[in-house]
Amino acid sequence: MRFFARGVVKDEITAMSKLRLRGFEIYKSYLDPARQRELIEALRPILKAAPLFSPKVPSGGQMSVRMTSAGAYGWYSDAEGYRYEKQHPRGQDWPAIPDPILSIWGDLTGLERLPDCCLVNYYGEGARMGLHQDKDEADFSYPVVSISLGDDGLLRLGGTGRGGKTDSVWLSSGDVVVMGGEARLAYHGVDRIRFKSSRLLPKGGRLNLTLRVVT
Ligand code: SIN
Numbered sequence: 041m042r043f044f045a046r047g048v049v050k051d052e053i054t055a056m057s058k059l060r061l062r063g064f065e066i067y068k069s070y071l072d073p074a075r076q077r078e079l080i081e082a083l084r085p086i087l088k089a090a091p092l093f094s095p096k097v098p099s100g101g102q103m104s105v106r107m108t109s110a111g112a113y114g115w116y117s118d119a120e121g122y123r124y125e126k127q128h129p130r131g132q133d134w135p136a137i138p139d140p141i142l143s144i145w146g147d148l149t150g151l152e153r154l155p156d157c158c159l160v161n162y163y164g165e166g167a168r169m170g171l172h173q174d175k176d177e178a179d180f181s182y183p184v185v186s187i188s189l190g191d192d193g194l195l196r197l198g199g200t201g202r203g204g205k206t207d208s209v210w211l212s213s214g215d216v217v218v219m220g221g222e223a224r225l226a227y228h229g230v231d232r233i234r235f236k237s238s239r240l241l242p243k244g245g246r247l248n249l250t251l252r253v254v255t
Pocket residue numbers: 159161169186193195228229230248250
C-alpha cells in the first residue's frame with residue numbers, strides 16, 4: 041500500500057494515462073511538473089530572441105493567439121496566405137529547437153528525422169483557435185506532436201472533412217498529443233482556455249508547442 045504525505049499537491053502525484061480519440065493519441069500528464077518547468081526555462085530565450093506576434097489571417101482578421109517558432113522554419117500568416125518562413129517577421133533566423141523539446145519528439149515517435157519547426161502558440165485570456173487542418177507541410181506521413189503547458193485548453197477534434205461531428209477534450213499542463221495516421225489531417229481547434237487554471241506561468245495563459253516536419 042502506498043501513502044502520500046498530507047499537503048502533497050495533486051499535480052505532483054498525477055499518473056500518466058493514454059487515450060485515443062479519432063486517431064489522436066492523447067498522453068495525459070506525460071510531463072511531470074519538473075519537466076514542465078524545464079521546458080518553460082528552455083522557452084525563455086526563444087521568446088526573447090523571437091518575440092511573440094499576432095499573425096494576420098488571409099481573410100483580413102488577426103489571430104487571438106500570439107505565436108513564434110523555433111527551428112529552421114516558422115509558421116507564418118498574412119494577407120498572402122498561410123506558410124512557413126525561414127525568418128521571424130523582424131528579419132532574424134528562428135532560434136534552434138531546444139533538446140528537451142526534441143527528446144519528446146524522439147521518445148514518442150521513434151523517428152530519426154527531427155522536426156524542423158516548433159510552433160509556439162500562446163493563448164492569453166479569451167484567446168482561441170478555430171477549427172483547421174495542419175496542411176502547410178510537405179509530407180503528411182510525419183506526425184505532428186503537440187505539447188501543452190500552463191492553463192487548461194479545450195481541444196475540439198473532428199474528422200478530415202469540413203463539418204460533421206466533433207469531440208472535445210480538455211488538455212492540461214504536461215499533456216502531449218500525437219496527431220498521426222488518420223488524425224494527421226483531421227480538423228482541430230481550441231475553443232477556449234480556463235485562464236489561470238494552472239500556476240506554471242506566473243501571468244497565466246496557455247502555451248502549446250507543435251513539432252512539425254515541414255520539408
Ligand atoms: C495548433 O493546432 O497549432 C494548436 C493546437 C493547440 O493549441 O492545442
